[in-house]
Amino acid sequence: MGVTVNKPGICTTIQDLGRRGYLGSGFSPSGVMDKRAARIANLLVDNGENAPVLEFCLAGPTLRFTTNTCIALTGGNFSPTVDGAAIPMYAAIMVHRGSVLEFGAPKTGVYGYLAIAGGSIAVPKVMGSASTNLKCGIGGWEGRTLSAGDYLPFVTKNVEFLDNLGSHALKDDDFYDFSSDEIVLRVVPGPQEGMFTEQGVNTFFKETYTTTAKCDRMGFRLDGPEIETVNGSDIISDGIALGAVQIPNHGRPIIMLADRQTTGGYAKIGTVASVDIPKLVQCKPGRAIRFEEISVQEAQAACRKEAQEMRSLAKVVKRPCYGGVSPRRTARRLTPILEAQAKKSAGNKLWIEFEDGHNAAHAGDRA
Structure with a gap:
C-alpha cells in the first residue's frame, strides 16, 4: 500500500516542517520551503500539520497509487491530472488503486506539495523529523531526492468520508499575488545593520531587486543596486536564522532559506518575516522584490494573524460540503450516538413508568 515513482521530477523530496534543536550541532533545519502550502495540504486531508x-x-x-486514498495538492499550479483528467488544486481528491498522477509545467509558482491522507508517506524520523537533508544524506527517503522505481509506503486511512472531500473553497492566489509583477517582503532590521551606511540601508529599503536563477533550497540570490557598507561586510561567523538577508562583499542580498548553513561570515542587514517566506520561494527568476521595514512586534503580530487564519481555514474544511456526505457513512457515524441516547433514556424514570404501565395494561388484557 503506497505509491510508485514512475518519474521523479526535479528535486522531489519528502519534507515536513523541519528539524529543530540541532543548529548548534551544525545541522540545518531543512523542511518544506513553503510552510503555508504544506500546512494547508495536510489540513485538506485531515493530517497533522507536521505530517x-x-x-x-x-x-x-x-506517481502511481497502489491503493485507494485521498490527496491534496497546494503551492504552485503544475496543472495536475489523474489518469489524464485535470484535477483542482487546494481540494481533497479521491484517487484509486492504479491511478496515475502527473504534472505539467508550472503555471504559477515554483514549489508544489502533495499530501496523502492517513499521515502521508511512512518514513522513519531522524532526529525528530522526516525532512530530507540532502547535504548530510539523512531523513526522508534514504536521505536523497526520489528516483524512478522508488516505492513509498503510506499509512492507509478509511477515506470513504472526509468532511472536506470535494471542497474547492480554498484558493490562495491572493496571498501569493501571482498576477503581480512585484512583491513586498517585510523585513526586521539587524542584527548587523550598523555595518551599513545610511545610504546603503536606504538603498535596501527603497530600491527594487529581482530574483535570479541562482536560487535553491539553501538561499535566493537577488540582483539590483549595490548596498554600501561602512568598511566591508566580513564578520566573525555567527548564527543564521530563516530569512536572514546576508550582504556579501559584492553588495547584493542573499536570503537564507530551509537548507541554509547554520553559521555565516557575512553581515546581515535584516531578516525577512517568516510569514512572507512562502511568497519569496514561489517567485520565478526575474520577479521584482521590494523590502519594507517592520519591527519585531509587527512581525510577531503577523505570525499571530497567520495562526488565526489557519484556524479559520480548519473550520472551513471541516464543514461538510455537497458531494462529500455518504448516507451510509453518516448512518454509521450516527448509530453510536443514538445507542448512547437510548441507554441514557433507559434510566429515565418517566420512561420506566410508561413501560411499567404499558406492561400492566397488557397484563390486564391477558387476564
Missing part, C-alpha cells in the same frame, strides 16, 4: 509531504520543484513527479 510529511512530497515537495517538488519546477517539474512534478509521475
